[in-house]
Amino acid sequence: MNIPKITFIKINKREIIIIIALLILAFASYFIINNKGPGAKAQIEVAQNLYGTYDLSKDQDIIIKDSKGQIIMTAKISNGTIRVITSTCRDKICIKEGAIDLSGQTIVCLPNKVVITVINDNNQIDGVLK
Amino acid sequence: MLIVNVKKISLIFISFIFILSLIYFYMNQNIVVSQTQFIMNTTVEIKLFGKNIDKNKLDKTINKAFNVMKEVEDNSTSYFAYEGNAASLNAHRGEYYRVNQDLIDQLSISIPFYNLTAGEFNIGLFRTVNIWKNASEKNYLPTREETLNSIGKSTPNDIVIDKFNSRVLLPPDMEIDLGGVSKGYSLDKVISFLKNSSVDTALINAGGNIIALGKPVERDYFNIAVQDPEVINKIIGTVKLRDGQAIATSGSYNRYYDIYGKKYSHILSGITGYPTELYKSVTVITNKGIISDILSTSLFLLSIDDGRKLIDKLDYPVEVLYVLNDDTIVKSEGFKIEYSQDNIYKNQ
Known part of the structure; x- marks a missing residue:
């Protein structure tokens, strides 16, 4: 059998x-x-103005310029995290912060007036009431 | 021979399951069908949420939904005369005139707000609105006497509605303008149309009015950003809009009459015919589009105290947020808002 x-x-x-x-x-x-698309994004603000929003799933280097067009910072997105790799500021606290990837986490560079925030795509705005 | 066949069959079987599961996953993919059109002097965006399998149906439904809204617009406008609409009723004032059902419904709901707001919410202001439009084109400031006289002696209480015969008798000295009513009303009509077309989830954004049906897949609510009354592209914060809720904002910031470079709000007092400047904006959340529209206008015209008294008289759940002229925010306890980090407003 x-x-x-x-x-x-x-x-x-x-x-x-x-x-x-x-x-x-x-x-x-x-x-x-x-795949509902990449969840997290990084939002970069320079002097309280939105500089750009970037997918954390897409590896790239972001060159950040101030309002005069001077390069003040470079941020790197890799493996779903973002960190600052170069900055013109003196104490380089932003670089020492390291990589962030969780919704709500921020890297702040006070001298350059740059704020990088991780935002969760699941919490996106569905509509704007005008 | 037999062994070979079994192998072949199992291969075919696995491929078959593979293809079936592919089709299944594809069909069940969540999609959003969205379209924007210019209706009722504003940009209207309708978003329908569903499965890929229903995409064709959703595409058709979204077009029909816009048609529902356009029909309400034609039925309610005071600017273009169609059989049985507001403009025709204005032309036939002083006599019984047969009107469409949309007009009957809107009149029945909005007339009681004249008494509820002690005369501030007045649908009989078509002539007054025209005075302001004309004045802003010719750049002169209407006198208080001029606007007051345009209102006339009759009040919305004098409008007679004969529901049985679908007829309305408008007083001879009154012309109606449903500007603060029909946008909200049209949202309710679109929602009931969508429900009948078995759409479970939708978000309709008509500028200052948003209504929600169902909830998105990933959350129990829709995230709605409330615009800053002073700075375009900035928001005060975000509000969670749940199934069946309607949110509306009235503000002097987006629609106004520009006279001598000064901005005059398009929201006129039903008593004086003049704009009021009590607040920068008033935002209302309730469970009906037409009520959200009427209330945001009414509360914009009333003091906070009188507004609270009005809300207490209503059978609808109402939450309200005021942005005062000194940038203070005053809101009801149940109005849950997550302020944006850079908002300048002082929360009280």
Whole structure:
């Protein structure tokens, strides 16, 4: 009775690869389709004006300029976090703050008047009452 | 032979499940269908939330929803005459005139607010509004006598509504303007249309009026930003709008008559016909669009004390937030707002 069962699951290498590939594809597509987009974003303000909002899922370097166009800071987004890598300020507290990634966390550079805030996309504004 | 077939079948079976699950996930993906149109002198955005499988239906529903709103606009306008609308009723004042149901409904709800606000909320101000429009075009300031005389002796209490025959008798010395009513009313009509079209979740933003149906997938509420009355693109804070709630703001900041470079609010006192400058803005949350619209205007014209007395007389749950001229914020206890970090307003 056991013999036919053994022959039943006798599948060659190529077929195993196909089946595994299909399963991986199925899982991958589940995550791709169900992905509601990157959750967190970083919002950068310079002198109380919104400078820009950046996806934390997209690795990039952001050059921050003041109102005169002078480069005052560089921020780096990597692995879903943001940190300051260069700044023209004297004490470099903003660089020492390190990387932030949680909603509500901030990096503040008082001399350069820069505020970087992590905002959660799940809490986005649905409408503005004018 | 048999072994080969079993292998083939299992392969086909797995592929089949794979494709089915792909289709299933695709169809069940959450989507937002959104459209913006210019209706009732404002930008109206309708957002419908649903599943991908219903996308075609949602696209059709959103167009019909805008048509519902346009119909209310045509039925309520005092500027273009259509059979049975407000402009035609104004032309047929002094006699019984057959009007559409939207007009009957809006009149029935808004007339009692004349007494409730001791005359401040007055729908019979079409002539007064025109005086101000004309004055701002020609750049002269209407006298108090001029605006007072334009109101006439009759009050909205003198309007006779014959619901059975859908007829209205407007006093001969009155012309109506439903500017502070029909936008909110149209939101209620769109919501009931959406419910009948089995839409569970929607957000309609008509500038100073927003109404919510259902809730978004990720939260139990919609996040609504309340605009700063002084600075465009700045907000006072955010408010949680839940299923069935309507929020409305009246302020002198977005609509005004510009005369000699001075701004005069478009919200006119029903007693004097002159703008009042008690507040920078008044924001109201309640559970009906038409009430939110009428109340934001009414409370803008009343003192805070009189406003509280008015709210107490109503059967609707009402929360209110005032921005006073000295930038102080006064609000009811139940008005929950998360102030934005850089807001300059002093919370009392």
